Amino acid sequence: MTFSIAELFTAHNPNKFDLYEQYLNNQMVRVLKTIGYDRHYKRAVGQYLYDQDGSEYLDLLSGFGVFALGRNHPTIAHALKEVLSLELPNLVQLDVSVLSGLLAQELLKTTPDNINKVFFCNSGTEAVEAAIKFARFTTKREKIVFCEHGYHGLTMGALSLNGEEIFREGFGPLIPGCSPVPFNDIAALEKALSNKDVAAFVVEPIQGKGVNLPDDNYLPEVEKLCKKYGTLFVADEVQTGLGRTGKFWAIDHWGIKPDMICMAKALSGGHVPVGAVAMTQKIMDTVYNRMDRAVVHGSTFAKNNLAMAAGLATLHVLKEENLIETSAAMGNEIIASINAMSEKYEFLMEARGKGMMIAIEFQSPKSLKLKAAWAMLEAANKGLFCQMVTIPLFKEHRILTQVAGHGMNVVKLLPPLMLNQKDRDHIVNSFDKVISETHQIPGSIWDLGKNLASHALKGKSK
Incomplete structure (x- = not known):
């Protein structure tokens, strides 16, 4: 008997809401039916x-x-089919992969010149988690500052930087040392950083919840303050990155150079989850400072061939189609x-x-x-x-x-x-x-x- 996804989809798409209601989140089904979004695509x-x-x-x-x-997108689909047909070695773990090196190389062609290393993971929230850990280890400080109404993910570390209370409610206590400041408020940020005990300031260049844009001088001043007080500047470009805002990175609108850039979402090409943190050489070399620390932070599936191929194909399409x-x-x-x-x-x-x-x-x-x-x-x-x-x-x-x-x-x-x-x-x-x-x-x-x-x-x- 053959196994066919096409047959499964055709047979069960008409009762997808029943399946979801019985085995997954029934409240999501209620929402869709209440507002009339219960379509069968x-x-x-x-x-x-x-x-x-x-x-x-x-x-x-x-x-x-x-x-x-x-x-x-046909180019992404072709790249993934090609990976599967080649029977490549994948996730050997006690090895390094060709495709991850190539994707890192291509990504670093798009970043500011102070950014020259990449850590791969599976999602935006994992990228933020990595940035928190790397910032704490590099600076030997505990505190993280983030913006009110910001969104950085839903795992415990990222959730601790989430500026929307509805996502945080009932999941505490969250990780200590994380505190908010108003978005677009330089005076409040300076006050938060002035004791020189903050590891990182994590901010979306444009806030996703509400699409809140900063004043033109805000992010350049953020960069100056972070350098002044020894705080790492982390740009969360999970949603704004890869052309979303009409520049490759949203930070490019202001010509700034953060210490880390978190990315995900569009890098996947819509098929295989992939996230990453691009960072300075100093951060990478501080975290991975000895051979016995070579695996001190990682993610089992992060550099899988399908994800890396999806990322490479995505960068190709963005350029070739002038998107x-x-x-x-x-x-x-x-x-x-x-x-x-x-x-x-x-x-x-x-x-x-x-x-x-x-x-x-x-x-x-x-x-x-x-x-x-x-x-x-x-x-x-x-x-x-x-x-x-x-x-x-x-x-x-x-x-x-x-x-x-x-x-x-x-x-x-x-x-x-x-x-x-x-x-x-x-x-x-x-x-x-x-x-x-x-x-x-x-x-x-x-x-x-x-x-x-x-x-x-x-x-x-x-």
Whole structure:
């Protein structure tokens, strides 16, 4: 009897929600069914998803940024098939791998000139964990400083640097010595570093939760303060890296040189998990300072051939298809087009971002009728207005988006980097129609709003 994934997928895709509910996280199934996202996707190509009826959906979520090259890119698929067909030695462990050396070499061509070593792992949260350990060992200090509202992962070390309380609640005590400062606040950071007892400052160049951009002088001043007080500067580029913001690294917008860069997500090509920390020679040589410490920190599957091949193919595609330039140009067009609507829509505050990392923020309006409707949603659950936007975008316009974070009135776009003009027009026109509908009271979209508020209030009462 042959084993066939195709047969398994075809036979069981119709009952995938039953399987998930019974054997995995049933609350996730409840969420999807409640908001009407319970689709049965059968195929995915580039920036598009296709359901069982053949309907096309524009994916502006891209697996939280994993599919920067789109889904099922042929170059990535070919590289992985080639690895499997070659019967290469893999994870020998008492050996070093060719592909990991090549991927490190290629990555270091993209980093600032002070960065010249790479540590591989499997995910963004593992990269942050490694950065914490390396910083503590290198500086012989315990404290780590991070930013409020930041996101760095969900394992215990990374969670200790997570600026969103909803992720931390109930999982303590977390690792000691970790404390937050406000994002974009140089004075607060200097106060936190001034005792010269902080091992590292870990920050997203652009915060993923909310797509919060720093002032132009913030990150250059961060670099100066870290050098002044002997603190390592760690840039978490897990989401912002590899072309997402219209530059290879988000730090390139400000010309700064951190001591470590954490990366993952897009480096995988969307197929095989891979993460990494790029760092200075001094950090690497301090941590791995003797032969008996050659394996003092590692990860069993980190340098597997499939992951390394996916990374190499990803870097090739980014360059060959000019995706970073496309990200910058198309992102600017989308942001400008949505901002052009702000004068006619009271609810629309602004669109902001860099490249294909875009936030669309909404606000309390001035008109009494609209203001009362807004207040009704906010009283039920802060940020509920955005659900009233994302749901019709999905159901009526087949655009998959996300709310940017808990309690935020921000819709976040994190598309594949290769969006075309047709996609751009579809995005802008769809937002125009949905935002227009939110200004019509009464209306069907506000019937949805009332239902969302009712569900939220019921949830609070339990």
